[in-house]
Amino acid sequence: MTEHKDLASIGVVGLAVMGxxxxxxxxxxxxxxxxxxxxxxxxxxxxxxxxxxxxxxPSESVEDFVASLExxxxxxxxxxxxxxxxAVIDQLCDAMDDGxxxxxxxxxxxxxxxxxxxxxxxxxxxxxxxxxxxGEEGALNGPSIMPGGPAESWETLGPILESVAAVVDGTPCVxxxxxxxxxxxxxxxxxxxxxxxxxVIGEAYQLLRYGAGMTPKEISEVFTExxxxxLDSYLIDITAEVLAxxxxxxxxxLIDLIVDEAGxxxxxxxxxxxxLQLGVPITAIAESVFARVLSSATAQRQAAQEEQLxxxxxxxxxxxxxxxxxxxxxxxxxxxxxxxxIAYSQGFDEIKAGSDEHNWDVDPxxxxxxxxxxxIIRAKFLNRIRDAYDTNPALPALILDPYFKNELAExxxxxxxxxxxxxxxxxxxxxxxxxxxxYDGLRAERLPAALIQGQRDYFGAHTFKRVDKPGTFHxxxxxxxxxxxx
Ligand code: NBP
Numbered sequence: 001m002t003e004h005k006d007l008a009s010i011g012v013v014g015l016a017v018m019g020x021x022x023x024x025x026x027x028x029x030x031x032x033x034x035x036x037x038x039x040x041x042x043x044x045x046x047x048x049x050x051x052x053x054x055x056x057x058p059s060e061s062v063e064d065f066v067a068s069l070e071x072x073x074x075x076x077x078x079x080x081x082x083x084x085x086x087a088v089i090d091q092l093c094d095a096m097d098d099g100x101x102x103x104x105x106x107x108x109x110x111x112x113x114x115x116x117x118x119x120x121x122x123x124x125x126x127x128x129x130x131x132x133x134x135g136e137e138g139a140l141n142g143p144s145i146m147p148g149g150p151a152e153s154w155e156t157l158g159p160i161l162e163s164v165a166a167v168v169d170g171t172p173c174v175x176x177x178x179x180x181x182x183x184x185x186x187x188x189x190x191x192x193x194x195x196x197x198x199x200v201i202g203e204a205y206q207l208l209r210y211g212a213g214m215t216p217k218e219i220s221e222v223f224t225e226x227x228x229x230x231l232d233s234y235l236i237d238i239t240a241e242v243l244a245x246x247x248x249x250x251x252x253x254l255i256d257l258i259v260d261e262a263g264x265x266x267x268x269x270x271x272x273x274x275x276l277q278l279g280v281p282i283t284a285i286a287e288s289v290f291a292r293v294l295s296s297a298t299a300q301r302q303a304a305q306e307e308q309l310x311x312x313x314x315x316x317x318x319x320x321x322x323x324x325x326x327x328x329x330x331x332x333x334x335x336x337x338x339x340x341x342i343a344y345s346q347g348f349d350e351i352k353a354g355s356d357e358h359n360w361d362v363d364p365x366x367x368x369x370x371x372x373x374x375x376i377i378r379a380k381f382l383n384r385i386r387d388a389y390d391t392n393p394a395l396p397a398l399i400l401d402p403y404f405k406n407e408l409a410e411x412x413x414x415x416x417x418x419x420x421x422x423x424x425x426x427x428x429x430x431x432x433x434x435x436x437x438x439y440d441g442l443r444a445e446r447l448p449a450a451l452i453q454g455q456r457d458y459f460g461a462h463t464f465k466r467v468d469k470p471g472t473f474h475x476x477x478x479x480x481x482x483x484x485x486x
Contacts, residue, residue, distance in 0.1 A: 007070035008034035008057045010160050012078060013088055015042040019078030021139035025164045027054025036065035066095040073100035081108045089116060098124035101153050105132045107267055110181035117180045126153045131187020133375035142166035144375035145174035148183030166374025173370040178360030185354050189347050192271025192285040194376050196343035196431055199288035201239050203429045204336045211425045212325050213317050216253040220244040222329055230337055233379030262292040278353040283438045284343035287430040314426035321424055335418035335432050338411040342435035345398035365389040
C-alpha cells in the first residue's frame with residue numbers, strides 16, 4: 001500500500017462528469033482531494049489535466065484511496081445509483097475504519113439510502129445520502145447540496161460541503177436536511193418540481209409557437225423579458241438561449257431539429273410514485289412525468305397522426321379566436337406562473353408528508369434557502385417561498401400564504417383564459433390544466449366525492465358519513481332503501 005505524507009481532507013470515488021467536477025471544485029477551494037475511479041484512465045486524465053487547480057492525491061486501488069484520507073475519513077461516491085453504489089459502498093466499508101464517513105452524492109432512491117445507512121452503521125461507519133443538484137456545471141462551480149444522515153456526520157462534513165456549495169447572499173446552499181434518507185427524498189422531490197417547471201415552460205412555448213404563431217427567436221425574446229420579472233430563474237434563462245440557437249449547417253432553429261421525445265429517468269418518476277404512496281395530490285408533477293412518457297410513445301403518436309384522430313373544431317391560431325397577441329403573451333406568462341406555483345406548493349406538500357411519515361423534521365424554509373442557488377430550479381421566487389415559511393412555519397399549503405394568495409388573485413383569470421384558448425386551439429397543456437383542476441378542487445365547497453361514497457356504498461356496502469349527524473351509515477340498496485346508522 002502507498003504511504004502518503006500529506007493526507008486528503010475529502011475523497012471522491014467515481015470520476016465521470018459529476019465526480020471529476022466535484023473533485024475539482026474541492027481542490028479549487030483549498031481541499032486536498034483523494035480521487036479514485038474504477039478504470040484508472042479517468043483518474044490519470046483528471047490529475048494530468050487539472051493538477052494546476054489544486055492538490056489531488058490519485059489512487060488506483062480502493063485501499064490506497066482510503067489510506068490517502070485523513071481521519072475520520074470522508075469519501076463521496078459519485079457513481080450510478082443502484083448496484084454500482086452498493087458495490088462501491090461495500091469496497092469502502094471493507095477498507096475503512098470505524099467512525100469514517102461514506103457519502104453517496106448520486107441520485108439514490110431514498111429507501112435505498114435508509115437501507116444503506118442501516119447496513120453501513122452495522123459495519124461501524126457513518127453513511128450520509130446527499131442529494132447534489134446543479135448538473136455538471138453546478139458540481140464544478142457550486143451545487144446545491146442536500147445531505148441527510150446522522151447529525152454528528154454533518155458536524156464533520158458541514159464545513160467541507162459549505163466550502164464548495166453555491167452561495168446566495170452570503171449563505172451556502174447546503175444544510176443538514178434530516179436523518180437517514182431525508183436528503184435523497186428532498187432531492188427526489190426537487191427533481192420532480194424541476195420536471196414540472198420545465199414542462200410549464202414547454203407548454204408556454206407550445207402556445208406561443210403554435211397558438212400565437214411566433215418564431216423561436218421571437219419566443220426567445222419573450223422568455224428573456226420574462227426572466228426579469230416574477231419568473232426570473234435559471235430554467236427561463238436557459239430556455240431563451242435554447243430557443244435562440246440556430247443550426248449553423250441548415251440555418252434552421254435548433255429546436256425544430258431536436259427529436260421531441262423526452263425521457264424520464266429515476267427521480268421524476270419516483271416523485272410521482274411516492275406522491276401516490278403518501279397520498280399527496282402532486283398532480284402537476286405527475287402530469288409532467290406523463291407528458292414526457294407520452295412524448296416518447298413514438299409508435300402511438302405516429303399511428304394517431306396517420307389515422308388522423310379527429311380534432312373537432314379547432315382554431316388555427318389565436319387571431320381566429322379574436323385574441324390579441326400581446327394580451328395572449330401576457331396571459332400565458334401568468335398561466336405559467338400560476339401552474340408553477342401549484343407545482344411548488346404540491347412538492348412542498350410531498351416533502352412535509354415524507355418528513356412526517358419518517359420523522360425527519362425537514363424545515364421547508366431551509367429548502368427554499370438552499371435551492372436559491374446552485375440547483376436547476378434556482379430562482380428569485382424561492383426568496384418568496386422562504387418568506388412564506390418564515391412568516392408561518394406551519395403553513396397548510398404554500399398557496400395559502402398571503403403573498404401567493406394575492407398573486408393568485410391576479411393570475412387566476414388569465415390562467416383560465418389560457419386553458420380555454422388551448423382547448424379551442426387543440427394544443428395540449430396538461431400541467432396548466434391539471435394544476436387549475438387541483439386549485440379549483442382545493443377551493444370547492446363540495447366535491448363529487450360524496451357521490452363516489454354513495455356509489456361505493458351501493459356496490460360494496462362501504463358505508464358513508466353524513467354532514468348533518470355523527471356516525472357511519474349504510475343504505476339497504478337492494479331492498480327498501482332504508483338508511484341505517486351502524
Ligand atoms: P455515471 O453515473 O455515468 O458514472 C459512473 C462512474 O462511476 C464511472 O466513472 C465509473 O467508472 C464509476 N464506477 C466506479 Br468508481 N465503480 C463502479 C461500479 N462498480 N460500477 C459502475 N461504475 C462504477 O456518472 P455521472 O453522470 O457523473 O453521475 C454520478 C452520479 O451523480 C449519478 O448517481 C447521477 O445520477 C448523479 N447526478 C448526475 C447529474 C448529472 O447531471 N449528470 C446530476 C445530478 C446527480 P468507469 O470509468 O470504470 O466506468
